[in-house]
Amino acid sequence: MTDRNPGGRRLRQWLIEQIHSNLYPGLLWENDEETMFRIPWKHAGKQDYNQEIDASIFKAWAVFKGKFKEGDKAEPATWKTRLRCALNKSPDFEEVTDRSQLDISEPYKVYRIVPEEEQKCKMAAALSSSDVTDMECSPLEIEELIKESSPEDYMGIIRRSHSPPQDTVRTQPQPEWWPSTCLNSVQAMQDSSPAGNFNAAFSQMMITFYYGGKLVGNTLTTHNEGCRISLFQPPLANEMLYGPDSLQNIRFPPVEMIENERQRHVTKKLFAHLERGVLVRANREGIFIKRLCQSRVFWSGMCSQYSSSPNKLDRDAVVKIFDTARFLTGLQLYQEGQCPAPDPIVTLCFGEEFPDANSAKYKLIIVQITQMNCQQVLDAFNARRTNYSSGNLEISDESQNDQMARIFQDLCSYNGQPRPCFRENLPITV
CATH class of the missing domain: 2.60.200.10 (Tumour Suppressor Smad4)
Incomplete structure (x- = not known):
């Protein structure tokens, strides 16, 4: 079967590898069948928040995607938003809200890995992975940005789209704007x-x-x-x-x-x-x-x-x-x-x-x-x-x-x- 969502497949493979690595505290399988997993979800405003630990998996995803390298300014809220949006946009993952625990001392979300057979009816509508797609967040995600991020954190959240070069525009015929x-x-x-x-x-x-x-x-x-x-x-x-x-x-x-x-x-x-x-x-x-x-x-x-x-x-x-x-x-x-x-x-x-x-x-x-x-x-x-x-x-x-x-x-x-x-x-x- 042709892979219509290579970005999502990369995320799926990458995330499974990170779970098996045991390098990230709180990132672990939720069930023995390894079809659901927990991902740590501590708010950056909590008193016991430790960026090196609590933001480690989000930072790793930013590094993997080439959005962060050592020496850059740390943006934990931006890292978290990127992975959250990628998970929510990928047809490979589905949040299991009734298993998530966000009001405990070590909060976490639970995601289910969606079988490929279940995705077939949705594949045509699945979005291909891109920088812009990664940043198309849901209303709840935008609300969380407002609550969680500082003003400077927004610099990496939404990027400006550039107009096509003028010489390319001149070679195209004029459109009909209305039917x-x-x-x-x-x-x-x-x-x-x-x-x-x-x-x-x-x-x-x-x-x-x-x-x-x-x-x-x-x-x-x-x-x-x-x-x-x-x-x-x-x-x-x-x-x-x-x-x-x-x-x-x-x-x-x-x-x-x-x-x-x-x-x-x-x-x-x-x-x-x-x-x-x-x-x-x-x-x-x-x-x-x-x-x-x-x-x-x-x-x-x-x-x-x-x-x-x-x-x-x-x-x-x-x-x-x-x-x-x-x-x-x-x-x-x-x-x-x-x-x-x-x-x-x-x-x-x-x-x-x-x-x-x-x-x-x-x-x-x-x-x-x-x-x-x-x-x-x-x-x-x-x-x-x-x-x-x-x-x-x-x-x-x-x-x-x-x-x-x-x-x-x-x-x-x-x-x-x-x-x-x-x-x-x-x-x-x-």
Whole structure:
């Protein structure tokens, strides 16, 4: 069988050798069958922490991977994070949480060595080993970094991705940034008629930023062509890397707005993965997104394939994250009292899996995208329901009701029947 995860196999072989060597206190087999093992897991903040002993296996892995050599500055938190991430990313290992003991004087974790037969169904999705893969940590791992590491420790945790050489870029054809269905709808937006002006209203989105659950900024989009959410204004004539120059550029708020020092440092290092950002466009069909950045991006909304588990955006693929027709169907059902109100908001989470067991308020970087036209319709519906239930319908704002009726009528005349939402995962055309 072809080895699709050579990095993981190296880790498996290396770790088994270290267990048999008996050189590392606390690293030993958990059972006689040698299918599970203990690995010491003492927190660096404990009073009896001894770096030479308690960090020895993590340091050995850093040396083996060429990430540390004698004479370099000791970074025990970074060493620990590297091995933890490698274990969690490798299909060869699975943590046995009910056997782990983290609240004792000599804490340890227990991992199971997963048989190859059990891995076959997962092999296609297994990630190949690389420096970047080693550092893609789970939310719990990032939280542990915040608790455990000092600011200087973060220097080795997340590395910046470099843009390809400019001469290579010039030899490649220009990409098509959006699928043809999205482009067709944009033509209607450019119509100067009243209907065209109404179509343009569908392009308005509110982009709201949260760092660690705290609101740090919001921006209303004004460009029909869409927007780019990134770290800085990209250089001109660099469409291959950053998308068309006509896009509205919306910048992540600066990390200096974060009060907690450790959270600020971790977020700053995550910023190193966000250089190219994401492209977002809204029209009458819905909201489309394309992830360009190296950072993993997860999303949640009424069109999510999974409501309670992570939905990952693939890099350089167009994904439809909001569907106008589906919102309309939900609005009709809501009006009839058959279901809760549809949500015109899509949530993006950068660098950490989302949604998951942790609340969004614990995430380092959250961006919410609100389809403003749909939000206004929903607000008008709610206002009308409130007036009706309170008996004040006769004194409600007639102009507002008329406006709501016109918007709703136009929504109903939307080209195409309401349909179940789907993900458009289209590869880039070159």
